[in-house]
Amino acid sequence: MNYKNFPMVPRVIFGRGSFNQLNDIIAPKRLNIHAPFIFLVDDVFKNNLWLTSRIPTSYDDRIIYVSAKVEPKTSQVDELVEDIILSTKERPSGIIGIGGGTLLDLAKAVSIMLTNEGETKDYQGWDLVKNPAIYHVGIPTISGTGAEVSRTTVLTGPEKKLGINSDYTPFDQVVLDSELTKNVPTEQWFYTGMDCYIHCIESLTGTYLNTFSQSYGEMALQLCEDIFLNNNLSKIEAQEKLMMASWHGGMSIVYSQVGVAHAMSYGLSYLLGVKHGIGNCIVFDHLEEFYPEGVKTFKAMKKKHNINLPKGICSDLSDKEFDIMIKISLSLEPLWENAIGKNWKKVITPKKLKELYQKM
Amino acid sequence: MNYKNFPMVPRVIFGRGSFNQLNDIIAPKRLNIHAPFIFLVDDVFKNNLWLTSRIPTSYDDRIIYVSAKVEPKTSQVDELVEDIILSTKERPSGIIGIGGGTLLDLAKAVSIMLTNEGETKDYQGWDLVKNPAIYHVGIPTISGTGAEVSRTTVLTGPEKKLGINSDYTPFDQVVLDSELTKNVPTEQWFYTGMDCYIHCIESLTGTYLNTFSQSYGEMALQLCEDIFLNNNLSKIEAQEKLMMASWHGGMSIVYSQVGVAHAMSYGLSYLLGVKHGIGNCIVFDHLEEFYPEGVKTFKAMKKKHNINLPKGICSDLSDKEFDIMIKISLSLEPLWENAIGKNWKKVITPKKLKELYQKM
Numbered sequence: 271m272n273y274k275n276f277p278m279v280p281r282v283i284f285g286r287g288s289f290n291q292l293n294d295i296i297a298p299k300r301l302n303i304h305a306p307f308i309f310l311v312d313d314v315f316k317n318n319l320w321l322t323s324r325i326p327t328s329y330d331d332r333i334i335y336v337s338a339k340v341e342p343k344t345s346q347v348d349e350l351v352e353d354i355i356l357s358t359k360e361r362p363s364g365i366i367g368i369g370g371g372t373l374l375d376l377a378k379a380v381s382i383m384l385t386n387e388g389e390t391k392d393y394q395g396w397d398l399v400k401n402p403a404i405y406h407v408g409i410p411t412i413s414g415t416g417a418e419v420s421r422t423t424v425l426t427g428p429e430k431k432l433g434i435n436s437d438y439t440p441f442d443q444v445v446l447d448s449e450l451t452k453n454v455p456t457e458q459w460f461y462t463g464m465d466c467y468i469h470c471i472e473s474l475t476g477t478y479l480n481t482f483s484q485s486y487g488e489m490a491l492q493l494c495e496d497i498f499l500n501n502n503l504s505k506i507e508a509q510e511k512l513m514m515a516s517w518h519g520g521m522s523i524v525y526s527q528v529g530v531a532h533a534m535s536y537g538l539s540y541l542l543g544v545k546h547g548i549g550n551c552i553v554f555d556h557l558e559e560f561y562p563e564g565v566k567t568f569k570a571m572k573k574k575h576n577i578n579l580p581k582g583i584c585s586d587l588s589d590k591e592f593d594i595m596i597k598i599s600l601s602l603e604p605l606w607e608n609a610i611g612k613n614w615k616k617v618i619t620p621k622k623l624k625e626l627y628q629k630m
Numbered sequence: 631m632n633y634k635n636f637p638m639v640p641r642v643i644f645g646r647g648s649f650n651q652l653n654d655i656i657a658p659k660r661l662n663i664h665a666p667f668i669f670l671v672d673d674v675f676k677n678n679l680w681l682t683s684r685i686p687t688s689y690d691d692r693i694i695y696v697s698a699k700v701e702p703k704t705s706q707v708d709e710l711v712e713d714i715i716l717s718t719k720e721r722p723s724g725i726i727g728i729g730g731g732t733l734l735d736l737a738k739a740v741s742i743m744l745t746n747e748g749e750t751k752d753y754q755g756w757d758l759v760k761n762p763a764i765y766h767v768g769i770p771t772i773s774g775t776g777a778e779v780s781r782t783t784v785l786t787g788p789e790k791k792l793g794i795n796s797d798y799t800p801f802d803q804v805v806l807d808s809e810l811t812k813n814v815p816t817e818q819w820f821y822t823g824m825d826c827y828i829h830c831i832e833s834l835t836g837t838y839l840n841t842f843s844q845s846y847g848e849m850a851l852q853l854c855e856d857i858f859l860n861n862n863l864s865k866i867e868a869q870e871k872l873m874m875a876s877w878h879g880g881m882s883i884v885y886s887q888v889g890v891a892h893a894m895s896y897g898l899s900y901l902l903g904v905k906h907g908i909g910n911c912i913v914f915d916h917l918e919e920f921y922p923e924g925v926k927t928f929k930a931m932k933k934k935h936n937i938n939l940p941k942g943i944c945s946d947l948s949d950k951e952f953d954i955m956i957k958i959s960l961s962l963e964p965l966w967e968n969a970i971g972k973n974w975k976k977v978i979t980p981k982k983l984k985e986l987y988q989k990m
Contacts, residue, residue, distance in 0.1 A: 273645035275655055275803075280640040284842040284885060285633035295635055443635075446842070481870035482644040482806070485878065489849040510841035518845065525644060 276524045279408075279419055281443040284513075286506065289409065289447040293326035296364060296443075299405050304359040306330040310350070310377050312369030312411060313337045321411075321450070325368070330358065338372035341539055341546060344390035344427040347379040354384065361385075364405035364442075368450075370462060371415030371424075371546060374408045378423035378439050381406035390434075391427040399436035408441040411450040413512040414462035414547065416469065416520025418444045424546070431540045431598060446517065448509040460498075460577050461547030463512055464568065466519040467494040468550045471564035472529030473522045476608035480525045487522035490515045498571040529609030530560045533602045534626065537595030542583060552579055556629045560609065584627045596623045636884045639768075639779055641803040644873075646866065649769065649807040653686035656724060656803075659765050664719040666690040670710070670737050672729030672771060673697050681771075681810070685728070690718065698732035701899055701906060704750035704787040707739040714744065721745075724765035724802075728810075730822060731775030731784075731906060734768045738783035738799050741766035750794075751787040759796035768801040771810040773872040774822035774907065776829065776880025778804045784906070791900045791958060806877065808869040820858075820937050821907030823872055824928065826879040827854040828910045831924035832889030833882045836968035840885045847882035850875045858931040889969030890920045893962045894986065897955030902943065912939055916989045920969065944987045956983045 283291060296307060306329060313335040315321045325333060334350070354362060361384060367377025381403040383390050393399055408418045417423070421440055422433030433439075454462075470491040473483055493515035497508050535549035544552065555572075558565045572579070584592070600606070600623070606614040643651065656667060666689060673695040675681045685693060694710070714722060721744060727737025741763040743750050753759055768778045777783070781800055782793030793799075814822075830851040833843055853875035857868050895909035904912070915932075918925045932939070944952075960966070960983070966974040 271645065271647055273643050273648045273651065275641055275643040275651070278638050278640055278642060280638055281635055282638060283633050283635040285631065285840065287631055288633045291633065291635070448841075480645065481808075481867070481874055485849055485853060485871070485874040488852075489845055489878075492848075493845060507841070511845070514841055514845040518849075 274525065277421060277437045277440050279441050279444050282446060283444075284446040286449050286510070287447060288445055289324060289450060292324070292409075292445060295445070296326070296366065296407065299364055301363045302360070303329045305361060305363040306332060306358055307364050307366060308354055308362050309333045309366045309368060310373055310380065311335050312373050315368070315411070332357070336369075336373060336376060338370055340543055341426050341431075342372050342376045342379070342424075344394065344425045347376065347383055347390040347425065350376065350380050351383045354380070362404060364407060366407040366409065368409045368411060370410065370412040371417040371465075374410060374415070374417040375423040375425065377406055377408060378403070378441065379425060379434060382423075382434060382436070382438060390425065391429070393434045394425060394427050394430060394432040396435045397437070399434065399438050401438070403438045405442050407443040407445065409445045409447070409450065410513070410516070412454045412458065412462050413451055413509070413516040414464065414466040414519075416466060416516050416523065418446070419517050419520035420523060426540060430601060431536045446513050448506070448513045451509050451513065452505075456575065457577065458547070460575050461545070461551055463494065463498065463515075464551050464554070464571070465547045466490060466512075466516050467498070467568065467571070468531050468554050469528045470494065470519050470522060471561050472531060472609065473526040475561060475564070476526055476529055477611050478526045478608045483522045483524055483526040486518045486524075487526070490519035490522055493518070495567065499567075499574065527604050527608035529605055530557055533599050533605040533609070534623065536602060537599040537627070538583070538630070540598045541591055541595045544583070548580070552583065552630050555579055556626060584630045592624050592627060593620075595627060596620045599623055634885065637781060637797045637800050639801050639804050642806060643804075644806040646809050646870070647807060648805055649684060649810060652684070652769075652805060655805070656686070656726065656767065659724055661723045662720070663689045665721060665723040666692060666718055667724050667726060668714055668722050669693045669726045669728060670733055670740065671695050672733050675728070675771070692717070696729075696733060696736060698730055700903060701786050701791075702732050702736045702739070702784075704754065704785045707736060707743055707750040707785065710736065710740050711743045714740070722764060724767060726767040726769065728769045728771060730770065730772040731777040731825075734770060734775070734777040735783040735785065737766055737768060738763070738801065739785060739794060742783075742794060742796070742798060750785065751789070753794045754785060754787050754790060754792040756795045757797070759794065759798050761798070763798045765802050767803040767805065769805045769807070769810065770873070770876070772814045772818065772822050773811055773869070773876040774824065774826040774879075776826060776876050776883065778806070779877055779880035780883060786900060790961060791896045806873050808866070808873045811869050811873065812865075816935065817937065818907070820935050821905070821911055823854065823858065823875075824911050824914070824931070825907045826850060826872075826876050827858070827928065827931070828891050828914050828924075829888045830854065830879050830882060831921050832891060832969065833886040835921060835924070836886055836889055837971050838886045838968045843882045843884055843886040846878045846884075847886070850879035850882055853878070855927065859927070859934065887964050887968035889965055890917055893959050893965040893969070894983065896962060897959040897987070898943070898990070900958045901951055901955045904943070908940070912943065912990050915939055916986060944990045952984050952987060953980075955987060956980045959983055
């Protein structure tokens with residue numbers, strides 16, 4: 271047995287308003303005045319002075335606004351890296367991602383690709399990154415993905431949707447300021463929060479689970495149930511708790527894996543560009559046979575918050591399109607093995623997946 | 631409001647038998663063949679080939695056995711550092727602590743004092759360490775103190791029992807192999823486990839608590855209650871869960887503090903040399919007025935495991951001796967403020983503390 275020696279985020283600050291301390295945190299990391307900080311910021315914050323006026327830019331620092339409406343792509347990372355290289359006098363002092371999973375994953379990937387040659391798609395997989403990334407900071411503005419703490423950055427490439435999993439991927443610093451999540455629209459809040467809930471269910475019922483991941487997963491799950499089913503939390507409490515749920519949920523994956531919902535959702539995302547959070551929800555809603563208790567609770571949460579998931583998104587697909595989704599999904603072997611066990615191929619056939627996708 | 635930017639242990643490996651991977655983990659950290667690794671090992675493992683034969687020594691590496699029968703002292707750290715400097719050709723590649731809280735704290739302190747001038751006692755306090763410590767690894771062989779994850783190393787100096795709290799104190803690497811705890815005697819297991827339980831109670835009921843610390847504290851508390859009150863855990867499960875409880879309990883202190891039990895136990899420890907775990911238990915047993923629910927559950931745990939705490943340890947003390955303990959205890963202002971609030975001095979008087987100590 272060989273255990274993973276997991277890299278944890280080495281610095282974390284938690285607190286309402288801690289975003290105000292960003293300058294104190296990053297200033298000592300500035301290499302020189304020609305090596306700027308690059309802030310990758312979700313473009314929903316463009317013209318939002320409450321946030322942008324507090325981004326501590328100096329010298330040649332740049333803010334690059336990025337839309338999170340589409341899932342992050344390897345080609346997008348390549349373009350950002352090229353733009354940064356061409357526009358800076360020296361290699362940047364650091365990349366600071368401000369946003370949800372999309373922006374956080376972009377920040378991680380860009381920081382890696384600034385020190386590693388070639389194209390981003392070549393690094394999708396496990397432990398393919400050779401050189402340490404440049405200093406990178408993650409500042410979530412929506413909670414649930416666990417991207418702030420994970421060892422991966424999930425990207426859609428020309429051939430696959432797959433993470434860059436490496437010891438250099440995790441952030442060097444995370445700022446957990448729940449106030450930044452205060453204006454998230456309800457549906458987005460729900461879908462992203464459910465990403466956390468769903469990966470806890472997948473982790474806790476998986477075959478890979480050990481005590482380390484179990485304790486984090488149970489904590490995150492309890493927090494999710496508290497947030498999405500109970501009525502007695504203040505808004506601030508709910509925001510703070512969801513931020514911690516996302517953190518612990520991400521840690522739960524360390525010695526575990528996600529499962530059926532993620533494996534199938536990757537297919538939807540690859541073919542149809544369905545965003546990760548909502549994609550997981552669309553899939554999970556149909557997974558009673560794999561996660562009976564989890565799906566029951568999920569439906570209760572959905573009802574409580576009046577969430578109407580899109581229906582029939584696969585109804586007009588051709589056989590060829592189904593095959594593409596099925597191929598993407600089946601390629602995620604560790605997810606299936608975690609969910610079903612070593613003999614998963616006996617249960618999960620292309621036919622089975624097609625039947626499931628047809629329900630969605 | 632200014633929040634602490636907390637340094638987390640950047641690498642952790644968890645798993646039964648993960649100790650076997652120690653060589654793979656530390657080998658890349660060897661600076662050169664003249665810069666040895668120094669293993670500080672609890673002397674209960676002397677002649678225990680099951681463990682010692684797996685300590686991966688090469689070149690000039692040394693194993694130094696240290697007794698954990700007494701609490702670690704600043705003078706002991708000074709002696710270890712001098713011994714290491716005199717016996718090595720170059721500054722060591724790293725310090726590896728293998729043992730309980732005492733050994734882990736010694737390893738942290740020695741790694742700091744190898745790069746910082748002067749005497750260890752001068753660094754007792756908050757953020758007094760100037761230079762980064764050398765690479766240091768913590769390998770707990772008993773669970774509960776949280777020393778494997780904390781930002782402090784608690785030492786008894788000539789004038790005070792106080793930690794070296796600094797960003798350089800946390801380990802660079804922790805190995806969590808619950809198999810190493812399999813031979814801990816029952817009483818020691820209980821006292822050290824209760825260190826975790828008690829600091830969870832102190833953290834969760836304290837005035838400093840925030841959502842970050844609360845989520846870790848609740849998780850650790852649930853694990854402790856599961857381990858010490860339920861009957862349905864296997865030995866291995868119980869060992870693994872206690873290892874995680876200790877980890878999460880340590881994390882709970884990040885944005886919190888311990889409280890009355892720790893503040894008073896430090897007095898016992900300073901004057902009478904009472905070890906930290908049992909000292910906390912002796913004190914906590916008399917703290918119903920501060921922690922009614924926590925003490926009730928503690929007494930149930932004590933009963934379930936047939937633990938008989940020493941009694942009358944303060945019965946022969948002189949007034950002068952009481953005054954020493956009271957002075958040490960009252961000097962721990964953050965602990966009292968966390969436990970009682972800003973006006974703690976109105977409640978916690980020397981007279982009050984003497985009355986409490988007299989019960990013990």
